[in-house]
Amino acid sequence: MTTQPYLKLDHIDKTFTRGNATTEVLKDINLTIEKGQYVSIIGHSGCGKSTLLNIVAGLTNATQGGVLLENREVNSPGPDRAVVFQNHSLLPWLTVYENVKLGVDKVFSSTKTRAERDAWVMHNLNLVQMAHAKDKRPAEISGGMKQRVGIARALAMEPKVLLLDEPFGALDALTRAHLQDSVMALHQKLGNTILMITHDVDEAVLLSDRIVMMTNGPSARIGEVLEVPLPRPRKRLELATNASYLKCRQRVLEFLYERHRFVEAA
Amino acid sequence: MSMPAMKSEAAVAAPAASAPAEIVTMTPKRAPVAEKYLKMAKDAAVRVIPPLIVLALLLLFWELVCRRAGSALPPPSRVFKETKELIFDPFFDRGGIDKGLFWHLSASLQRVAFGFSLAAVAGVALGTLVGQSVWAMRGLDPLFQVLRTIPPLAWLPLSLAAFRDGQPSAIFVIFITSVWPIIINTAVGIRNIPQDYRNVAAVVQLNPLEFFGKIMVPAAAPYIFTGLRIGIGLSWLAIVAAEMLIGGVGIGFFIWDAWNSSHISEIILALFYVGIIGFLLDRMIAIVGKFVTRGTAAN
Ligand SMILES: Nc1ncnc2c1ncn2[C@@H]1O[C@H](COP(=O)(O)OP(=O)(O)OP(=O)(O)O)[C@@H](O)[C@H]1O
Numbered sequence: 045m046t047t048q049p050y051l052k053l054d055h056i057d058k059t060f061t062r063g064n065a066t067t068e069v070l071k072d073i074n075l076t077i078e079k080g081q082y083v084s085i086i087g088h089s090g091c092g093k094s095t096l097l098n099i100v101a102g103l104t105n106a107t108q109g110g111v112l113l114e115n116r117e118v119n120s121p122g123p124d125r126a127v128v129f130q131n132h133s134l135l136p137w138l139t140v141y142e143n144v145k146l147g148v149d150k151v152f153s154s155t156k157t158r159a160e161r162d163a164w165v166m167h168n169l170n171l172v173q174m175a176h177a178k179d180k181r182p183a184e185i186s187g188g189m190k191q192r193v194g195i196a197r198a199l200a201m202e203p204k205v206l207l208l209d210e211p212f213g214a215l216d217a218l219t220r221a222h223l224q225d226s227v228m229a230l231h232q233k234l235g236n237t238i239l240m241i242t243h244d245v246d247e248a249v250l251l252s253d254r255i256v257m258m259t260n261g262p263s264a265r266i267g268e269v270l271e272v273p274l275p276r277p278r279k280r281l282e283l284a285t286n287a288s289y290l291k292c293r294q295r296v297l298e299f300l301y302e303r304h305r306f307v308e309a310a
Numbered sequence: 311m312s313m314p315a316m317k318s319e320a321a322v323a324a325p326a327a328s329a330p331a332e333i334v335t336m337t338p339k340r341a342p343v344a345e346k347y348l349k350m351a352k353d354a355a356v357r358v359i360p361p362l363i364v365l366a367l368l369l370l371f372w373e374l375v376c377r378r379a380g381s382a383l384p385p386p387s388r389v390f391k392e393t394k395e396l397i398f399d400p401f402f403d404r405g406g407i408d409k410g411l412f413w414h415l416s417a418s419l420q421r422v423a424f425g426f427s428l429a430a431v432a433g434v435a436l437g438t439l440v441g442q443s444v445w446a447m448r449g450l451d452p453l454f455q456v457l458r459t460i461p462p463l464a465w466l467p468l469s470l471a472a473f474r475d476g477q478p479s480a481i482f483v484i485f486i487t488s489v490w491p492i493i494i495n496t497a498v499g500i501r502n503i504p505q506d507y508r509n510v511a512a513v514v515q516l517n518p519l520e521f522f523g524k525i526m527v528p529a530a531a532p533y534i535f536t537g538l539r540i541g542i543g544l545s546w547l548a549i550v551a552a553e554m555l556i557g558g559v560g561i562g563f564f565i566w567d568a569w570n571s572s573h574i575s576e577i578i579l580a581l582f583y584v585g586i587i588g589f590l591l592d593r594m595i596a597i598v599g600k601f602v603t604r605g606t607a608a609n
């Protein structure tokens with residue numbers, strides 16, 4: 045396996061300034077991600093995970109340092125780094141189909157015909173098993189379904205990197221497990237490069253190739269990076285008793301709850 | 311935040327729950343149709359009867375007060391007797407301004423339609439500018455706040471001087487009266503577009519025109535329609551006053567003319583029509599708004 049960096053976060057600092065009050069949120073973040081890798085970022089609430097993801101997405105600019113994708117600097121948002129937002133962010137006045145189509149029409153305006161784009165939208169809705177609800181509006185489908193459509197919208201743009209900001213955070217445990225399995229299957233099938241933010245230790249270990257653990261803010265840094273040496277495809281039930289799974293889990297828990305305990309009130 | 315989630319769960323759960331029960335209820339379902347109509351009739355009655363009673367009482371009161379000899383205003387019975395011709399033949403046209411009420415009302419409505427359409431287009435455009443750009447807001451907002459307090463009729467002499475004709479002046483007065491609430495509400499709507507939607511647009515890389523059509527207008531539609539509703543109400547208020555001054559065919563001048571010839575009953579009839587049409591205009595915008603914003607409002 046060649047280990048050429050695909051996505052590179054290079055010495056990123058981020059300081060927010062309001063008036064003359066400045067808060068340093070991120071301090072010297074360095075990270076390289078290889079093509080096809082699934083990397084999770086875990087850390088306590090408010091440490092700057094979303095800020096970091098938004099910098100990679102181009103929605104926020106870093107104060108220092110930058111993001112390189114295939115050795116080219118990126119500093120504005122684009123469909124090559126599609127985001128699945130924490131609260132789905134589907135446009136409520138569009139149907140499920142139209143929400144996915146919005147991105148497809150822009151990205152493939154010159155490379156696909158109308159019929160091909162339509163087929164591509166349906167293909168991606170099928171990938172997340174949402175084709176049956178294509179004419180429903182977001183208000184008419186459940187939270188888990190909305191998140192599926194959000195994933196389909198991002199996948200349909202054929203991004204180089206898929207960015208997930210706590211994609212399952214707002215879901216109940218059963219739906220969450222179901223969606224985690226779906227995302228795992230999609231990653232297996234399509235080989236996307238994925239950067240995911242999560243709060244959930246089990247989710248991080250189950251899904252990731254590497255887990256990036258962030259220290260508490262302000263001035264959050266990368267505290268530790270853990271490789272997860274579990275072979276794929278991974279089965280949730282089998283892993284429950286797997287020794288290296290439990291060891292990874294233990295490492296992350298120790299990091300979060302012993303060495304970097306969350307002190308301030310959330 | 312948990313509200314929409316709960317709502318959508320209920321929406322999904324409902325058909326699932328009713329599916330097995332459907333077979334059972336199939337046969338008896340047809341019988342209660344009559345019952346359903348009865349219920350609808352009852353609902354309608356509940357809404358229609360109370361205002362009718364109040365109206366009847368008011369008419370009675372008015373009749374009793376004004377029936378005395380030497381009263382300044384005619385009682386409803388006399389109003390009806392004196393305006394029967396106008397009520398039953400609204401379409402006559404004897405040239406000049408001697409026309410049926412239909413022609414007066416339609417002339418006024420045309421002016422409102424014209425002025426209000428201009429105001430809607432300009433108001434949404436300017437409101438978008440002010441809502442989207444901080445500098446446009448800093449530059450224009452103080453100006454708007456001052457201009458919007460000028461009473462509609464105060465614009466009339468100025469516009470008569472500028473246009474040298476009654477018709478465009480009246481339309482201008484409508485425009486200038488109704489444009490402010492549209493601008494202000496649109497700007498608030500644009501400013502309130504959630505950052506999430508802007509992020510989606512940025513990731514998809516919509517150009518400014520697509521962003522306007524696909525994100526801004528639908529997201530701000532509830533606010534825009536609030537502005538349009540206030541605007542059409544103000545237009546209708548202003549047109550009657552403006553027409554009194556510019557003359558010609560129109561319900562405003564009809565009222566003024568009736569006053570000059572001491573036809574008090576005709577004034578009362580005209581007021582009745584003005585009220586009804588103002589109400590209908592408001593309902594019309596509300597219904598269009600409800601239809602257009604059904605997606606946004608559902609969230
Ligand atoms: N626009 C902003 N202006 C000023 N401070 C900000 C801004 N956005 C974020 N912050 C601050 O940056 C810090 C990190 O915020 P961020 O949203 O990235 O946290 P997070 O790790 O994603 O938290 P959570 O897990 O709760 O989503 C917070 O302390 C927050 O107050």
Ligand SMILES: [Mg+2]
Pocket residue numbers: 093094095
């Ligand atoms: Mg966050």
